[in-house]
Every structure is written in structure tokens, then in C-alpha cells.
Amino acid sequence: MNLRMTTIFAASGLLALGACTDPSMTGGTGTGTGMSRTQQGALAGAAVGAVLGATRDDDSNNQGRDAARGAILGAAAGAIAGNIMDRQAQSLQQSITNPNIRIVNHGDYLQVIMPEGILFATDSAAVSGVAQNDLYAVARNLNQYPNSVVEVVGHTDNTGSAAHNRDLSLRRAQSVAGILTAAGVASNRVATTGRGFDQPIASNATAEGRAQNRRVEILIRPMR
Numbered sequence: 001m002n003l004r005m006t007t008i009f010a011a012s013g014l015l016a017l018g019a020c021t022d023p024s025m026t027g028g029t030g031t032g033t034g035m036s037r038t039q040q041g042a043l044a045g046a047a048v049g050a051v052l053g054a055t056r057d058d059d060s061n062n063q064g065r066d067a068a069r070g071a072i073l074g075a076a077a078g079a080i081a082g083n084i085m086d087r088q089a090q091s092l093q094q095s096i097t098n099p100n101i102r103i104v105n106h107g108d109y110l111q112v113i114m115p116e117g118i119l120f121a122t123d124s125a126a127v128s129g130v131a132q133n134d135l136y137a138v139a140r141n142l143n144q145y146p147n148s149v150v151e152v153v154g155h156t157d158n159t160g161s162a163a164h165n166r167d168l169s170l171r172r173a174q175s176v177a178g179i180l181t182a183a184g185v186a187s188n189r190v191a192t193t194g195r196g197f198d199q200p201i202a203s204n205a206t207a208e209g210r211a212q213n214r215r216v217e218i219l220i221r222p223m224r
Helices: 003-019 037-055 063-095 129-144 162-182 207-213
Strands: 102-105 110-115 148-155 190-194 215-222
Touching: 063 102, 063 110, 063 129, 063 215, 110 129, 129 162, 148 162, 162 190, 162 215
Parallel strands: 148 190
Antiparallel strands: 102 110, 110 215, 148 215
């Protein structure tokens, strides 16, 4: 069986698996595709495993068998990773009390979006006392799921100079990261970045849009 036919059969199997999904697995931490992260991880892992299994065979005599083995191993690994992301996202959702904090499960990483209004006073990098409670909840979750790395990213609107906003966004990211590490998250898991106003999610032409752009995001990715 050549690699092309193997890929076709693997794809057919993946489509069949994709059809067996739970339509209830949608919502704030899902994708809206009707597939759980466990299923998505299995599909992605199987596809990668099939290709790697076939292409890494030295004599090319058993590509079909090697692709099948690779697909099985890849599906298992992908399903485990996807299931962990599902459970971690659900745990985060349950532990955070502020309804303005959004948790988005992208499948291969989690995104915790915290608006400036609940974190900081205007032009300040000091985290408010109320917001610290939710950051400690995030830290507990990160300690419960230690096999991940964290990037804390600060964002601003376009009011003021680019240099000032980059500095402010970095200091805000560092303040949030400092609370996470103070709560027990290993510092070597946490990185900080200040994006200034380079990555807006809304128009800076309106007050509402600028408020959305002023935010800190906590990105949680599995260790590889």
C-alpha cells in the first residue's frame, strides 16, 4: 500500500470518527464544531501519527502497517492532551467568579482574557485586590495541571505613544505573572510579553473598543 492510499484510508477513518461527536460539546470553552477537544486531539494525533509512521519506515515495505500503528499511537496521545485541555478549561470556568473574565479553549492552548477594568486603575500596573482573588484561582488551576507553560501578555489601546504603551503593557503582564508565581506557580513556567497596542481585538475609534483592547491574556499551553 503506498503512502497516498494510506493517507486516503486514514482520512476516511478520521472522518468517520469525526461524525461520532457529541453535539452538546459546544459553548464558551468549545469550538462550536460539535466536537470535544478529546475528539479533536485524537483526530489531529491520528493524522500526524499516520504520516510519521509511514514516512519513518526505512525500507518502505510496511508503510500501511506503520501508518496504522502511528495513527493509533497519535490518536491516543492527542486524545489524552485534548481531554486534559477540556478538564482544565472546565475547572478554570468553575473557579473564576468574575463573569467578565473569558476563558477560551483553542484546543492546543487555553486563553484567559482579563479586561483592564477589573485588573488595574487607569495607567497603573498595580493589580486590584478583587482581581487578585481570580488570579489566585488561576494559579491553583495551573498548580493542579503542572504540565503546561504560561505566557502572560499585556495589551493596551492606542492612547499615548507606542513606547509608553509597550512599557505599560509589559509592566502589567509582569504584575499578573508576579501574583501567579507568588501563589506557587514555578517561575520557569511563566513568561511575560508586552504588546502595547499592536494586537487590538476591537476598534480604537470608540471608547468601547478601546476598553476591550486594554486587557491581559494568560495563555496556557501543554509542555511538548
